Amino acid sequence: MRRGWIVLAGWGALIVASAAVQVIFSPRAVELAMLGGSGAIVIAAGLAALISERRRRPRGMREREVLRWTSASTVALAVGISLFVLGWEVGAWCLGIGAGLAAVGLFGVVREVRAERS
Amino acid sequence: MSATLPAPAPLVDSLISVDHKSIARRLLAFSLLFFLGGGVMALLMRTELAEPGLQVVSTETYNALFTMHGSTMIYLVITPLALALGLYMVPLQVGAKSVAWPRVALAGLWLFVLGGIIMQSGWLTVGGPGRATWIGVAPLSELQRTPGSGQDFWIVGVLLATLGEWLIGMCVLTTALRRRAPGMTLMRMPPFTWTMIGTTLMMIFAFPVLIVLMALLFYDRRHCCLFDGAQGPLTYQELFWFYGHPVVYVMFFPFVGAVAEVFSAFSGRRLFGYTFFVASTALLFAALSSSVWGHHMFTSGRVNTKYFALTSHGIILAAGLEYFDLIGTLWRGRLRMNVALLFGIVFLLQFLIGGLSGIWVASPTLDFNANNSYVVVGHFHYTLFAGSVFGAFAGIFYWFPKWTGAFLREGLGKLQLAIMFVGTNMTFAPMFPLGERGMTRRIANYSDHGWETLNTIATIGSYLIALGVLVFLINLYVSLRRRRVAGPDPWEGPSLEWATTSPPPPHNFDVLPPVRSFAPMMDAREAAS
Numbered sequence: 001m002r003r004g005w006i007v008l009a010g011w012g013a014l015i016v017a018s019a020a021v022q023v024i025f026s027p028r029a030v031e032l033a034m035l036g037g038s039g040a041i042v043i044a045a046g047l048a049a050l051i052s053e054r055r056r057r058p059r060g061m062r063e064r065e066v067l068r069w070t071s072a073s074t075v076a077l078a079v080g081i082s083l084f085v086l087g088w089e090v091g092a093w094c095l096g097i098g099a100g101l102a103a104v105g106l107f108g109v110v111r112e113v114r115a116e117r118s
Numbered sequence: 119m120s121a122t123l124p125a126p127a128p129l130v131d132s133l134i135s136v137d138h139k140s141i142a143r144r145l146l147a148f149s150l151l152f153f154l155g156g157g158v159m160a161l162l163m164r165t166e167l168a169e170p171g172l173q174v175v176s177t178e179t180y181n182a183l184f185t186m187h188g189s190t191m192i193y194l195v196i197t198p199l200a201l202a203l204g205l206y207m208v209p210l211q212v213g214a215k216s217v218a219w220p221r222v223a224l225a226g227l228w229l230f231v232l233g234g235i236i237m238q239s240g241w242l243t244v245g246g247p248g249r250a251t252w253i254g255v256a257p258l259s260e261l262q263r264t265p266g267s268g269q270d271f272w273i274v275g276v277l278l279a280t281l282g283e284w285l286i287g288m289c290v291l292t293t294a295l296r297r298r299a300p301g302m303t304l305m306r307m308p309p310f311t312w313t314m315i316g317t318t319l320m321m322i323f324a325f326p327v328l329i330v331l332m333a334l335l336f337y338d339r340r341h342c343c344l345f346d347g348a349q350g351p352l353t354y355q356e357l358f359w360f361y362g363h364p365v366v367y368v369m370f371f372p373f374v375g376a377v378a379e380v381f382s383a384f385s386g387r388r389l390f391g392y393t394f395f396v397a398s399t400a401l402l403f404a405a406l407s408s409s410v411w412g413h414h415m416f417t418s419g420r421v422n423t424k425y426f427a428l429t430s431h432g433i434i435l436a437a438g439l440e441y442f443d444l445i446g447t448l449w450r451g452r453l454r455m456n457v458a459l460l461f462g463i464v465f466l467l468q469f470l471i472g473g474l475s476g477i478w479v480a481s482p483t484l485d486f487n488a489n490n491s492y493v494v495v496g497h498f499h500y501t502l503f504a505g506s507v508f509g510a511f512a513g514i515f516y517w518f519p520k521w522t523g524a525f526l527r528e529g530l531g532k533l534q535l536a537i538m539f540v541g542t543n544m545t546f547a548p549m550f551p552l553g554e555r556g557m558t559r560r561i562a563n564y565s566d567h568g569w570e571t572l573n574t575i576a577t578i579g580s581y582l583i584a585l586g587v588l589v590f591l592i593n594l595y596v597s598l599r600r601r602r603v604a605g606p607d608p609w610e611g612p613s614l615e616w617a618t619t620s621p622p623p624p625h626n627f628d629v630l631p632p633v634r635s636f637a638p639m640m641d642a643r644e645a646a647s
Contacts, residue, residue, distance in 0.1 A: 003304055004295025011319050014405040018429065025425040034360055035409060038323040045322065049295065069624070070134040074221040078228035082278055086236055088336060089270045109221060 002053055009046030015039030073108025080105050136224050137624055138217035138289075142206035143521065145286070148231050149198040155238065156190035157587060159183045161580055164545070168577035170566050180562035181249040182268075186238070188252030189272065193279050194234045196506055197365065200372035201283055203513055204290040204314040206521065210615035211308045213299025213633065215625045218292035222285050229282030237275025240268030248272025251560070253362060254335060256345035256354040270339065277332040284325040291318035299614070301633035305396070308613035308636055309382070309389050313375030316400035320364040320408055328361035352420050359411040367407040369502060370469075373509025374399060374440060377462040380516045381444055383611040384459040385451025388637045391443040399443075403436035416485045423482045430480035437473055441466065456609075457531030461512035464539055468508055472500030475550065492557045496549030504542045511535075511590070516611075518597075519604030523620040527602075530593040538586030544579025548572035612637035 016039035022032050080102025087095025131140055163183050166174045175183065209217050217223055240247025245266025250259035254276070259269060294307065294315050307315075331354070338344040345354045382389050389395060410433065412426035444466060453459065475497040478484045488494060511534075518526045552572050557564065564573075607616040616639050618627050631642045 002296050002298065004292075007295060007304065007315060007319075011401055011405065014401060015408060018405055018409040021428070022422060022425045025422050025428075027425070028420075028422055030356065031412065031422055031425075034356075038408070041323055042319070053296075069137060070130060071136050071221050071224060072134045074136070074224045075134050075228055078225040078282075079232065081225075082229060082232035082236070085274055085278055089267060089274055112221075 005046045005049035005053060007046075008049055009043050012039045012042030012044075012046055015042060071109065071112060073105045073112060075105070076101055077105025077109060134224070136220035138205055138209050138220060138223060139521075139622065139624075141217075141220075141223050141227050141286075142202045145198050145202035145205065145227055145230070148234065149195050149202060152190050152194040152234055152238075153199075154587075156187050156195055157584060159187035159190065161584055163187065164577040164580040166562060167564075167573050169570060169574065170564050173563065175562070177562045178246065178249070181560075182241075182246045184560055185249045185251055185272075186240075186247050189237060189248065189276065190234075191502070192252055192365065192369070193276055193283075194230075194237070196369040196502060196510075197283055198230060198279075198286075199510055200317065200369055200506075201286050201290065203310075203372050203376060203510075203517070204317065205286055207517065207615060208290050208311050208314050209293050209297065210520075210618065210622060210626055211311045211613050212294055212297060212302050213614050213627065213630050214293055214297035215627065216297075217289050218297055219289050223289040226282040226285030226289070229285065230279045231282075233275045233278030233280070233282060235275075236271050236278065240271040240275075243268045243271065253355075253358050254332075255358070256335065256338065256351050259335060259339070260342075260345070261339045270336065273332050273336045273339070277329055277336075280325055280328050280332070284321055284329070287318040287321040287325070290314055291322075294318075299630050299633060302614075305393070306633055306636050306638075309378040309392065309395055310372070310375035310613070312396045312400040313371040313378070316404035317368050317371045320368055320404050324361045324364040324368075324408065327357055331357045331361070352415070352418055355415055355418065356411075356420070359414040363411040363414065364408050366498075366501065367404065369506050370509075371399065371404070373465065373506050373513060374444075376513030376516065377465050377509050378444060378447070379611065379613065380458045380462040380512050381447040381451075382637070383516065383609045384454045384456055384462075385448050386454075386610070387447055387451045388612060388635075388640060389443060390446030390449070391439070392636055394439050395443045398436045398439035403433065403440065406433050406436060410480075413480055413482075413485065416482045417489045427480065427482050431477075433480075434473075434477075441470075456515070457526070457528050457535060458512050458515035458609075460532065460535055461508050461515060464535065465505060465508040465512055468500060468542065469505035472497060472502075472505050475500060488553060490558055491553035492549040492559065493553030495559055496546050496553060499546045499549070504546060508538070508542075516609065517615075519608050520615055520620050520622070522598065522601075523604055524597055524601035525604050525608070526597045527593050530589055530596070534586045534589040534593065537582055537589060541579045541582025541584075541586055545576045545583060546579075548576045548579075552576075607639065610639075610643065612640045614638055617642075 016036055019032055019036035019039055022035070080098050080100070083094055083098030084102055085098070087098050132144065135141065162175060163180065166172055166180055205217060205223060238247070243266060245268050247268040248254065248264070248271070250264045250269060254273065257263060294311050298307070334344055345351055378389050378395065406429055409429040410426055412421035413430045415421045416423060416426070475493070478488045478493055479497060515526055515531055552569055555568055557569050604620050606619050609616070614630065614633070617631050631638055635641055
């Protein structure tokens with residue numbers, strides 16, 4: 001059992017507690033919501049980690065994975081995303097190239113992951 | 119059972135490897151490259167301010183310089199430097215064979231690098247780069263006030279670099295929480311790993327706020343009116359500082375953790391008060407750090423002043439515990455005065471000045487006087503440069519043998535430390551009296567109000583810092599060219615990274631020692647003796 005969820009949920013609770021202190025000082029709704037909401041998100045992440053830990057496969061099966069050294073598809077995906085975002089500024093041509101490259105990269109990453117799992 | 123593919127050629131490795139150590143090395147290299155660029159910008163600014171009326175650069179260029187210097191150092195240097203240490207060391211410290219989601223970490227690296235390049239490419243545009251301060255404050259950053267593509271490149275660059283850093287941070291957090299070796303319980307994780315957990319916990323929600331804010335700012339420049347009116351700029355500030363204050367601690371915690379490891383190794387003792395260190399630094403400190411953003415807006419009259427003053431002062435408690443633990447570790451230890459330890463000690467002293475001067479901005483009464491003056495500039499440079507950068511060098515000198523299998527030269531390291539210590543204090547200490555005498559931030563020129571001598575001293579100091587950095591680069595070159603070979607455990611360190619070869623193999627460990635405490639290597643040495 002990893003128990004990593006305790007760290008997430010516990011820290012989220014600390015954030016919520018810190019947000020709750022605002023109540024003493026006639027709080028502003030937006031500040032209460034920003035901090036309290038963030039704490040709630042971290043608690044939710046902790047609960048998701050707990051569920052994930054309970055559903056984990058046995059260790060022996062998990063270690064049957066191939067360690068890949070390289071992933072050109074991942075770099076293509078990252079470059080594609082960057083060009084796509086840059087395309088907002090420089091124009092549709094960059095946006096199009098970025099979208100295409102990101103799609104190719106994503107396809108490659110999915111293939112790599114599937115190959116490792118099979 | 120695991121099967122491994124053959125390692126790729128170095129050139130390919132430098133581009134597409136998913137090995138966390140390779141990604142971290144590249145992240146470190148790029149952040150050092152950006153550091154040199156940001157340093158040159160600082161030198162140009164300090165040259166401009168050395169005397170009144172010099173006009174080395176135009177006012178417009180000066181605006182671009184202080185914007186890009188701050189942006190480079192925050193988004194492209196200290197944050198990625200901290201993450202690079204975490205990405206390299208956390209998997210090793212918890213006994214993992216790789217980082218969690220290595221492809222995500224690789225994507226994060228390239229998003230960061232391309233974001234940095236896009237941000238800096240603003241220098242090549244007709245109107246120059248972003249010049250609306252490192253926080254891109256609205257309405258100054260709106261199209262009619264800062265026209266041209268440079269500001270848009272700045273926004274896109276910040277967005278991409280921050281996204282990349284966030285992805286890397288989440289990989290580090292997941293590795294610490296999910297990939298620990300057998301026996302490595304939560305309360306057996308090394309201090310550095312805990313500080314990385316505190317760092318990345320803050321990143322979970324702070325960084326996405328900036329990413330969304332940059333998208334909104336970009337939209338605002340194209341289509342208008344998101345941050346208009348009396349409340350618009352305040353809304354921008356509130357959202358920005360919700361990211362902007364936690365990031366100060368993202369740029370600080372990892373170096374506290376590195377210094378804790380250094381103190382433990384070079385005093386031959388386990389970290390004093392480990393449980394308090396974890397509870398205070400990694401968890402309470404991080405929670406408080408996420409709850410103080412409003413103190414950046416005391417003078418706006420818009421924030422809950424009492425609450426933010428309380429939380430800002432609460433940090434003193436957590437910081438005090440951290441200092442107590444670190445000094446307690448050195449107390450009665452068998453000290454070896456290596457460069458890493460000396461950098462760590464100077465880090466503590468310098469950061470103390472940064473921390474104590476922070477009381478001026480944590481207290482609303484004092485902040486109303488100090489706001490927008492050079493007192494603030496002095497304060498944050500004592501925390502981020504005099505503090506974090508010295509802590510970073512402590513970590514670099516400590517872990518360099520692990521990364522490369524070679525020692526950095528001690529003599530050159532001590533020379534660098536001495537020059538940088540003098541230079542740092544000459545540069546940043548005069549900023550406090552300058553602020554007290556009324557010098558405001560972000561001015562390109564001034565009439566002599568008794569400011570000239572202090573500004574000249576600060577400028578000389580900045581060139582000394584540059585000299586110190588040059589000594590470090592020479593040290594790097596000499597140490598890699600004429601290697602003094604380091605074994606797997608040259609410092610007799612406390613944690614698991616010293617159980618493997620230097621540099622570690624791609625799968626990190628051939629054999630792991632049993633983990634029965636947060637200092638398993640010390641346990642193993644004691645059992646053997």
